[in-house]
Amino acid sequence: MSPFEMQDILLPSGTNGVKDLHISVSHSSSLALFASLGKKLSVLSLDSGNLVVNYDLQFNRGTSAMQHYVATRPMFIDVEIMNADTKLVLGDLAGQASPSNVARGLSSLYKEITDTVHKEAATITAVFPSPSEVMSILVQRVLEQ
Secondary structure (H helix, E strand, O other): OOOOOOOOOOOOOOOOOEEEEEEEEOOOOEEEEEEEOOOEEEEEEOOOOOEEEEEEOOOOOOHHHHHHHHHOOHHHHOHHHHHHHHHHHHOOOHHHOOHHHHHHHHHHHHHHHHHHHHHHHHHHHHHOOOHHHHHHHHHHHHHHO
């Protein structure tokens, strides 16, 4: 969509007046971040029309929404990804992994994590009004894992 084109965005029913609106369009997805006057933060997928995140901001200034977004990243919850990470580090024969193979596997895993964090940073910057706060939560969670 060019900067001069217009497109209607249908917000979910029950949405109070919108206070702030940010549209993020990338080659893979389009998102609308909006804060309603009822103190709710919502992220709407423009591709599917479904709410991705919908949080009440009245008590904690969006911290719950930021934490939920980070907690639901596939790198933290997808069993297949976690199993692939283990296999990357230990190889096919986990019981017979040599220290040098484990070191190479860890190096590859760290590169994958770095690449994933860079991709997440692009999304976070496009969607959240305080990207540094969300990135802080993400980095902390990566270090904890």
